[in-house]
Amino acid sequence: MYVLTPLERAWHYRELIRAVVRRELASRFRGSILGWLWAILGPLVALGVYTFTFSHAVGIPHSAESIGISGYVLSIFAGLTVFNLFGELAYRAPGLLHEHSQVIKKSIFPSETLAWTATLRSSVYASISFALVLVFQLIINHKVPPTALLLPIVVIPFLLFLLGITWFLMALGSFTRDVVHVMISIVPMLMFATPIFYSIQDVPHSMQIYFHLNILGNYVEMTRDLLLFGRLPDLLVYLGTAVVSLFIFGFSYRFFMQYKAVFVDVI
């Protein structure tokens, strides 16, 4: 019930969520000449910069020598894609209710759907990046690990985790504007606590357990394992991460709904 209620409500509002996501996607590149090409060009430029940096400017870490520059660049790129999905939502969520205050105050708009539309919108761009990773792997290695097919089992709990975070930050952010500033200082810090430019194997054994407490890091590692290295994630880590994600999802939804009618009076 804990997890099913929010899913059932989202299904109920699926038409609205779809219409709003469509609007957000359509409006992002409206008025630009290249339009949707930007969604591909952006990640391509990033990949180019990483490749140049690690092949010419600085070398790659010792531990990454086995996978080579292209492998290392793709692994950073995949890691950043996962992390940026979180970062983008963490920055955006606290202001989401303020952004839509007109429609929330004056119409019967179900504000909980804003978390879905924000998460889905960001996921569409992230999936373009993931598709690029697969394309580059095909070009470089002429094959994609079969474990890439299992990506949904990691992506689904990850999306629920992101939804939970978004609901929680939306609720907090409606009461105080400070949440945005807290996020601006926390997110970059989290980026270094997350194995993006390094792998969790590079961390001393005694400290790895703490790194596994970082849910986000687990998602980065599991995505890379499936998408790049053809490894199955550790079952224990996977289950732990998924259970915590479901808990955050369910808890944040209830937290949000408890204060939902109050937001109208405070934003």
Added chain:
Amino acid sequence: MSSDVVISCKGLGKAYQLYVHRNDQLKQILFGFWRRFHRQHWVLRDVNLEIHRGERVGIIGRNGAGKTTLLQLICGITRPTHGSIETVGRIAPILALGAGFDPDLTGRENAMIGGAILGLRRAQVQARLEAIADFAEIGDFFDQPLKTYSSGMASRLAFAICVHADAEIFIVDEALSVGDAAFAIKCDAFFREFASHGTIIVVSHDLTTLQTICSRVVWIEDGEVRAFGKPSDVINAYRGNLDTLVA
């Protein structure tokens, strides 16, 4: 609740919490159990109303009397502080016409979203798009971005969407002045037809119009119901009260 009562308010009260500092709201949530960080401002007090299916109820009162808050409570946008409110059936509110419109989207796209907010299925909205455009009389502008619309056109579009939402309760806030005389006649015809099966709630300062279209009128003063009954009686009492204020 008897079968033909569609809106029932019992002892309804709404207080807004006034905070001296913005962040007191957060303190209230975290530490509210021990201390109170706000003053209460009662916007509505002890409102008891029963509205039946097929009624056309007008709400009158001076600015700040609590009319909009009452509508927000009926729509379920905000929760009552005291008492209870029950409603039956789908509500189409035009609290502020077109509040949810996106200026960069076309009328058609906005109609899709508006319909979805009101709880319509995608196929249902699509089937009604032409009827909506027709009713709103916006012609070729339907496929232009909303920012190119005049305010009258945008209001007519919002009105048209609500008209086609299969609502059982229709809520109109100051919207009677939408459009020109021809559109007003069309709205009037719609209201008459709608009243045969649905319920209409209208907030307006246009007392003459209210007197002709409403079956009952509520007068709200300082958050309390001063009178609820026959339009001519309530409106006359309200007018008399206004006169004493001016004199």
